[in-house]
Amino acid sequence: MAERSREGAAARPISEVPRPQGEAEELRRVWAMPRGWRFPSAVNNTVIGLFYLGIAFLFFLLAGVLALLMRTQLMTGENDFIGQELYNQLFTMHGTVMMFLFAVPAMEALGVVLLPQMLGARDLPFPKLSSFAIWAYVIGGLVFFSTIFYDLAPAGGWFMYPPLTLTQYQPGNNADFWLLGIGFIEISAIAGAIEIVVGVLKTRPPGMTLSRMPIFAWSMLIFAGMIMFAFPAVILATMLLEMERAFGWPFFSAARGGDALLWQHLFWFFGHPEVYIIFLPAAGLISMIVPSFVRTPLVGYRLIVVALIGTGFFSFGLWVHHMFTTGIPALSLAFFSAASMAVAIPSGIQVFSWIATIAAGRRRLILTTPALFFCGFLFIFVLGGLTGVMVAVVPFDFQAHDTYFIVAHLHYVLVGGMVFPLFATFYYWAPLFSRTRLSERLGRFTFWLMFIGFNVAFFPMHITGLSGMPRRVWTYPSNPEWETLNLISTLGAYLLAAGVLVFLVDLAMNFRFSQKGSGNVWRAGTLEWLPTDVYSVRSIPHVTSRDPLWEQEGLAREVAEGAHYLPDAPTGGRETLATSPIEAEPQYVMQIPGNGWSQFFAAIFTAAFFLLLTIKAVILAFVCGALAIVFMLLWAWPLDPGPGKGKVDIGGGIRLPAYVTGPMAHGWWAMIVLMLCAGSLYLAYIFSYLYLWTVSPQIWPQDASALPPLLTPAASTVLLGAGSIAFFTADRLLPAPGRHAIVSALLAPAGSAALIASVLVEIWAHWESGLRPTDSAYAAIVYFAAFLALQVFIAVLFMALLLAARAVAGRLDRERRNSFDYMAMLAWYGAAQTLVGLLLVHGFPRLVA
Amino acid sequence: MNRSDHIGGALLFVCAGPLVWAAHLFAVYGAHALVCARIPAHAAVLPVLFVALTLAALAPLAYAVWRPDASARMFRGNRRGGESEFLTALMRLLALLSLAGILWAGAATLTLPYCGQLR
Numbered sequence: 001m002a003e004r005s006r007e008g009a010a011a012r013p014i015s016e017v018p019r020p021q022g023e024a025e026e027l028r029r030v031w032a033m034p035r036g037w038r039f040p041s042a043v044n045n046t047v048i049g050l051f052y053l054g055i056a057f058l059f060f061l062l063a064g065v066l067a068l069l070m071r072t073q074l075m076t077g078e079n080d081f082i083g084q085e086l087y088n089q090l091f092t093m094h095g096t097v098m099m100f101l102f103a104v105p106a107m108e109a110l111g112v113v114l115l116p117q118m119l120g121a122r123d124l125p126f127p128k129l130s131s132f133a134i135w136a137y138v139i140g141g142l143v144f145f146s147t148i149f150y151d152l153a154p155a156g157g158w159f160m161y162p163p164l165t166l167t168q169y170q171p172g173n174n175a176d177f178w179l180l181g182i183g184f185i186e187i188s189a190i191a192g193a194i195e196i197v198v199g200v201l202k203t204r205p206p207g208m209t210l211s212r213m214p215i216f217a218w219s220m221l222i223f224a225g226m227i228m229f230a231f232p233a234v235i236l237a238t239m240l241l242e243m244e245r246a247f248g249w250p251f252f253s254a255a256r257g258g259d260a261l262l263w264q265h266l267f268w269f270f271g272h273p274e275v276y277i278i279f280l281p282a283a284g285l286i287s288m289i290v291p292s293f294v295r296t297p298l299v300g301y302r303l304i305v306v307a308l309i310g311t312g313f314f315s316f317g318l319w320v321h322h323m324f325t326t327g328i329p330a331l332s333l334a335f336f337s338a339a340s341m342a343v344a345i346p347s348g349i350q351v352f353s354w355i356a357t358i359a360a361g362r363r364r365l366i367l368t369t370p371a372l373f374f375c376g377f378l379f380i381f382v383l384g385g386l387t388g389v390m391v392a393v394v395p396f397d398f399q400a401h402d403t404y405f406i407v408a409h410l411h412y413v414l415v416g417g418m419v420f421p422l423f424a425t426f427y428y429w430a431p432l433f434s435r436t437r438l439s440e441r442l443g444r445f446t447f448w449l450m451f452i453g454f455n456v457a458f459f460p461m462h463i464t465g466l467s468g469m470p471r472r473v474w475t476y477p478s479n480p481e482w483e484t485l486n487l488i489s490t491l492g493a494y495l496l497a498a499g500v501l502v503f504l505v506d507l508a509m510n511f512r513f514s515q516k517g518s519g520n521v522w523r524a525g526t527l528e529w530l531p532t533d534v535y536s537v538r539s540i541p542h543v544t545s546r547d548p549l550w551e552q553e554g555l556a557r558e559v560a561e562g563a564h565y566l567p568d569a570p571t572g573g574r575e576t577l578a579t580s581p582i583e584a585e586p587q588y589v590m591q592i593p594g595n596g597w598s599q600f601f602a603a604i605f606t607a608a609f610f611l612l613l614t615i616k617a618v619i620l621a622f623v624c625g626a627l628a629i630v631f632m633l634l635w636a637w638p639l640d641p642g643p644g645k646g647k648v649d650i651g652g653g654i655r656l657p658a659y660v661t662g663p664m665a666h667g668w669w670a671m672i673v674l675m676l677c678a679g680s681l682y683l684a685y686i687f688s689y690l691y692l693w694t695v696s697p698q699i700w701p702q703d704a705s706a707l708p709p710l711l712t713p714a715a716s717t718v719l720l721g722a723g724s725i726a727f728f729t730a731d732r733l734l735p736a737p738g739r740h741a742i743v744s745a746l747l748a749p750a751g752s753a754a755l756i757a758s759v760l761v762e763i764w765a766h767w768e769s770g771l772r773p774t775d776s777a778y779a780a781i782v783y784f785a786a787f788l789a790l791q792v793f794i795a796v797l798f799m800a801l802l803l804a805a806r807a808v809a810g811r812l813d814r815e816r817r818n819s820f821d822y823m824a825m826l827a828w829y830g831a832a833q834t835l836v837g838l839l840l841v842h843g844f845p846r847l848v849a
Numbered sequence: 850m851n852r853s854d855h856i857g858g859a860l861l862f863v864c865a866g867p868l869v870w871a872a873h874l875f876a877v878y879g880a881h882a883l884v885c886a887r888i889p890a891h892a893a894v895l896p897v898l899f900v901a902l903t904l905a906a907l908a909p910l911a912y913a914v915w916r917p918d919a920s921a922r923m924f925r926g927n928r929r930g931g932e933s934e935f936l937t938a939l940m941r942l943l944a945l946l947s948l949a950g951i952l953w954a955g956a957a958t959l960t961l962p963y964c965g966q967l968r
Contacts, residue, residue, distance in 0.1 A: 209931060209932050209935075211932055302935070302939065302942070303942065306939055306943055309863070309864065309867065310943055310946045310947075313864070313867035313868075313871060313947075314870075316871065317870070317871065317950075320878075328966075329881065329966055330961050330962065330965055330966055331895075331958065331962070331963060331964070332881050332885075334954070335874060335877055335881075335954045336878075338950070339874065339953075341953065342950040582855075582932050583931060694882065694886050695886070
């Protein structure tokens with residue numbers, strides 16, 4: 001794409017220096033952040049990312065307070081400080097908030113804040129999507145947490161197992177808050193994952209090939225990939241359970257052919273990778289910090305990448321190890337036991353690489369606060385990993401299951417594997433965003449209080465568990481052994497909390513936000529330590545090594561002088577450089593949307609839609625849903641700017657287009673990621689269908705006459721084909737620039753209507769055959785296929801209506817066509833998915849009958 | 850775009866090992882669950898099936914480790930770029946890791962009863 005070879009571009013200086021007067025001011029104007037009450041309209045990654053991180057940390061504090069309340073209750077036997085009902089809500093909220101509202105969002109927030117800096121980019125590709133995801137999470141999360149004050153909090157454990165969470169055992173809205181609230185926040189996490197995948201693969205600086213990418217970028221790429229495949233399973237599970245609670249579709253009721261274990265399969269297919277979703281970015285952060293402290297490149301870079309990818313895959317093969325006691329045959333348990341032990345190999349590779357890096361260091365590891373937190377992480381996480389191997393052994397797990405041994409194990413893994421690295425991160429990277437560093441003295445206090453407190457709190461729980469104390473009990477008989485151990489754990493918990501309190505004091509006293517930060521205080525080698533301003537880097541560097549600030553002498557000065565790529569704003573708006581995903585060769589100048597309100601209001605009304613549905617305020621909920629769609633359309637309207645800017649100069653004699661279409665465009669990549677998520681959700685649906693048949697074959701039609709006649713799926717298929725052809729024809733009839741795309745504008749909504757009609761025919765056919773979704777798990781899962789198809793096609797319809805408006809306004813033609821392409825991709829994906837659904841729903845019962 | 854920069858093929862090439870591992874786990878677990886739940890009388894077929902599935906998974910991985918160029922041609926065509934060596938190293942190491950995982954799971958079939966719960 002570039003008009004000059006990469007080798008030519010590498011010759012320095014890339015852009016002429018000194019740069020023209022006023023160029024930096026122009027960049028500052030373009031990237032200026034709104035102040036005061038306009039803050040919610042901001043989209044700059046540093047500001048919204050830090051806000052995101054701050055809110056995630058707030059949830060950590062709130063969930064920590066819940067933990068202290070529980071520890072106070074358990075301090076002595078037969079304590080009546082907290083009643084059983086509230087205790088159930090406390091442990092449910094503690095787990096849920098820590099996992100869904102703190103751990104994953106904190107890691108996504110670090111991705112939003114740090115990735116553009118590490119990649120030398122001006123911002124991530126979809127800042128408004130980030131902003132939308134963050135505000136949706138903030139509003140949804142705060143409302144969800146507040147339920148604890150109104151006795152409305154869920155009480156079924158963070159895993160929400162049915163049948164306990166079915167309406168007959170948990171009436172009221174408490175469980176619905178979990179299902180709709182958390183389901184909605186998971187969608188926000190997927191939005192963040194799209195941003196990260198496309199950001200890492202498309203916005204690296206020229207020369208930063210895959211083998212030169214910072215390990216944190218690798219870990220975030222795998223983190224986002226895991227979210228794409230893990231979260232859809234739990235989104236499907238929450239949809240199924242909410243359908244059963246709200247409308248009586250019996251997916252989990254054994255009396256009508258459902259099975260509670262289906263929930264466990266779906267939940268843990270998400271839940272176990274979730275542990276690594278949290279751990280891998282933390283490990284990536286550690287892999288950035290350790291080399292910096294010993295001034296030595298990371299030992300075993302390739303092995304660490306292999307370990308990250310291997311862990312990402314293996315973590316999906318472990319879900320049944322949470323279900324060892326559910327009656328699954330021993331041989332199947334052995335498959336998952338093997339995978340549970342195998343995952344220790346890549347985790348071990350990382351630990352040995354860090355130790356080898358320290359051993360090979362050009363200087364001795366000085367125990368600054370981040371280094372202390374690294375050491376604490378290593379000690380605690382290795383212990384948690386070892387007990388993990390213990391519980392991977394099936395007979396041991398039979399004994400330890402649902403005891404305090406598991407509570408100890410999971411906290412050693414999660415606090416060791418995520419919280420300690422997070423605090424190392426706070427102390428290490430705070431100088432990037434603060435005029436002053438955090439205090440070393442207070443930092444040491446924080447570390448020692450947290451480290452000692454944590455081990456005092458959780459180590460005794462191994463013994464408490466092995467001596468038989470079950471978890472999730474609000475009180476226990478007064479016996480000296482359990483009481484002593486619990487008292488020690490409670491004292492440790494308060495010590496741990498005191499450590500966090502000291503950190504807050506440090507933060508209040510020393511953190512002062514500044515876009516320019518305090519400079520490269522650790523003399524680190526990676527790009528985030530380049531001089532920055534509100535626009536991020538002054539120019540986008542050409543990279544020739546993994547630790548460019550160590551190995552490319554004078555790089556920081558050159559970048560600050562504007563001597564590298566894109567030292568100005570050639571399109572007059574926000575932009576960054578898009579490069580190829582493997583070799584990082586410059587491809588085009590990516591235009592990025594700036595500040596605005598549409599995504600903020602879309603987030604508010606989307607949150608309101610879900611939360612109002614929870615309290616059954618259906619009409620108001622749909623009004624908010626409609627408003628959310630209106631603001632999303634307003635958000636989408638200015639996107640797809642077209643090729644009007646032509647080619648622009650990025651320095652070094654390279655001229656690149658400011659607009660591309662097809663597989664090179666970042667929007668195309670986002671659609672692919674979105675479709676992979678949707679496909680993953682549909683695979684979870686197919687698994688659910690086959691699982692229910694395996695468990696309850698008697699509720700499937702015993703002969704084909706009970707099924708709708710084959711004519712009806714044939715009619716649906718014809719409509720799917722007609723819809724798909726309409727989009728194909730609309731594509732072919734897109735006019736040349738300057739002419740209105742009226743025919744295409746009419747064909748797209750017509751195609752959407754045909755696709756929706758295909759689903760309506762399917763629903764009608766089953767209804768006519770006498771099948772009702774509340775009849776049995778079979779009936780419910782059949783109707784659910786139609787429900788999944790319908791939601792995709794309704795999204796396509798809204799996109800088609802937007803497209804029609806764009807055509808009327810002259811914003812759609814053969815060259816300005818990204819909005820059309822993305823809609824057509826989703827339509828064709830939806831048609832293919834629905835076709836698979838028709839084959840399953842109409843073909844499988846005939847096959848087995 | 851440079852011809853060496855085809856991310857889809859590169860992704861499949863690098864992740865070939867873990868993908869085969871996942872397919873193997875899916876196949877052995879799925880077959881086991883299905884046979885034990887629906888046709889337990891035919892459970893004797895399981896060890897033969899599992900050994901066959903395990904060998905079928907091991908063979909292509911062993912070949913990929915031994916002859917990475919052939920695998921590279923299959924997934925990436927004749928693309929050559931600065932990252933080829935790095936991607937090949939990742940593929941081989943991941944394939945080795947996956948070989949261990951497949952052997953580990955497959956070995957269980959030789960020692961445990963077919964459909965028993967052991968308690």
